Amino acid sequence: MKKLGINTTCVHIGEVKDTQFKGAISPIFMSTSYAFDGVEVKRYPRYLNTPNQEALCKKIAALEKTENALIFGSGMAAVSHTLLAFLQKGDHIVLQQTLYGGTYNFVVEEFEKFGIEYTFTKSLKIDDFKKAIKPNTKVLFIETPSNPLLTITDMKAVADVAKENGLITMIDNTFATPINQTPIDFGIDIMIHSATKYMGGHSDILAGAVAASNQQIERIWNIAKNLGGSLSDFTVWMLERSLKTMNLRVKRQSKNALKMAKYLEKHPKIAKVYYPGLKTHPQYALAKKQMKRFGGMLSFELKEGIDAMEFQKNLQLIKPSMSLAGVESTTLSPAQTSHALLSSEAREKQGIKDGLIRFSVGIEEVKDLIVDIEQAIEKSLV
Ligand SMILES: *Cc1c(COP(=O)(O)O)cnc(C)c1O
Numbered sequence: 426m427k428k429l430g431i432n433t434t435c436v437h438i439g440e441v442k443d444t445q446f447k448g449a450i451s452p453i454f455m456s457t458s459y460a461f462d463g464v465e466v467k468r469y470p471r472y473l474n475t476p477n478q479e480a481l482c483k484k485i486a487a488l489e490k491t492e493n494a495l496i497f498g499s500g501m502a503a504v505s506h507t508l509l510a511f512l513q514k515g516d517h518i519v520l521q522q523t524l525y526g527g528t529y530n531f532v533v534e535e536f537e538k539f540g541i542e543y544t545f546t547k548s549l550k551i552d553d554f555k556k557a558i559k560p561n562t563k564v565l566f567i568e569t570p571s572n573p574l575l576t577i578t579d580m581k582a583v584a585d586v587a588k589e590n591g592l593i594t595m596i597d598n599t600f601a602t603p604i605n606q607t608p609i610d611f612g613i614d615i616m617i618h619s620a621t622k623y624m625g626g627h628s629d630i631l632a633g634a635v636a637a638s639n640q641q642i643e644r645i646w647n648i649a650k651n652l653g654g655s656l657s658d659f660t661v662w663m664l665e666r667s668l669k670t671m672n673l674r675v676k677r678q679s680k681n682a683l684k685m686a687k688y689l690e691k692h693p694k695i696a697k698v699y700y701p702g703l704k705t706h707p708q709y710a711l712a713k714k715q716m717k718r719f720g721g722m723l724s725f726e727l728k729e730g731i732d733a734m735e736f737q738k739n740l741q742l743i744k745p746s747m748s749l750a751g752v753e754s755t756t757l758s759p760a761q762t763s764h765a766l767l768s769s770e771a772r773e774k775q776g777i778k779d780g781l782i783r784f785s786v787g788i789e790e791v792k793d794l795i796v797d798i799e800q801a802i803e804k805s806l807v
Pocket of ligand 1: 502525
């Protein structure tokens with residue numbers, strides 16, 4: 426068949442055909458018990474090979490343009506299973522400086538007991554990746570755009586350095602999604618997702634995914650069946666349903682985020698806006714080179730005199746929320762939540778000011794979001 430367009434891929438690739446009743450959508454096979462005799466495949470949910478699991482993996486692989494994929498019970502299960510599949514005792518990994526907090530914690534809290542060494546790069550500059558590589562380095566791990574300041578890592582430069590040194594590259598592609606960026610086109614080997622975010626997209630699914638070559642997926646599968654972080658078939662089915670609209674949702678969220686970034690940038694009560702789609706973003710040119718659109722996430726700093734918590738309490742439509750990427754707009758203040766345990770100085774060092782708001786832009790009408798922000802700022806001033 427001719428190469429399918431993105432929406433067609435989202436809707437049709439990896440369907441489970443309802444051969445019994447000819448229904449329009451995939452039936453759910455909830456069975457945890459399958460025949461072992463006279464069958465081609467010995468199926469079991471923890472082996473990640475039920476009909477729904479297999480079908481969903483095909484869809485995710487098609488979106489990331491890889492040979493294969495696997496799905497897990499959470500984004501962190503995808504991260505941890507994949508890292509442990511490629512790192513043995515005595516190996517070393519280079520990870521980029523700013524990473525999702527859960528990934529950072531997994532590395533610093535768990536790696537020592539496995540005898541795995543790690544280095545976080547000093548900055549996102551390619552020279553700092555090169556400097557961190559040791560004779561026993563096996564993996565380079567990146568995340569772009571990053572959370573919460575939306576910095577961009579040069580995927581091609583990292584992939585080139587990895588190839589020169591015979592290393593595997595992994596990316597946490599959660600923020601961009603394959604709709605806005607397909608890292609394999611730049612030479613990255615393994616794409617990891619918290620499907621809890623844009624893939625799910627409705628704030629009602631906890632899931633993870635990894636996409637890579639057949640050979641690499643087999644290696645991850647071999648450890649996955651022992652660790653057991655698989656996803657229930659009902660959630661698999663929910664995720665298949667969500668992915669059908671992923672292109673529509675993410676495109677709209679990206680369009681809305683760009684409009685909101687431009688509006689916030691001009692606002693007299695906003696000190697700074699972080700969004701890779703703004704020409705004022707220091708890495709705009711790089712973002713443009715490797716992304717199709719700039720995503721639905723942005724951050725902004727309220728000027729002094731406006732309290733971040735007060736501002737969020739005063740929002741009526743936009744919800745303060747720990748997570749992100751739903752069709753509804755949400756905010757989070759890192760200084761009071763994800764980075765609350767750090768001292769004020771340590772936060773400042775990372776560029777996280779007390780007035781910083783992370784904004785996950787939904788699919789609503791931009792004019793309604795603007796009205797909400799205007800009234801919340803107004804109320805927070807008095
Ligand atoms: C949320 C998130 C994760 C972890 O995913 P869970 O589904 O919560 O386990 C990993 N990476 C990024 C970038 C995330 O936003």
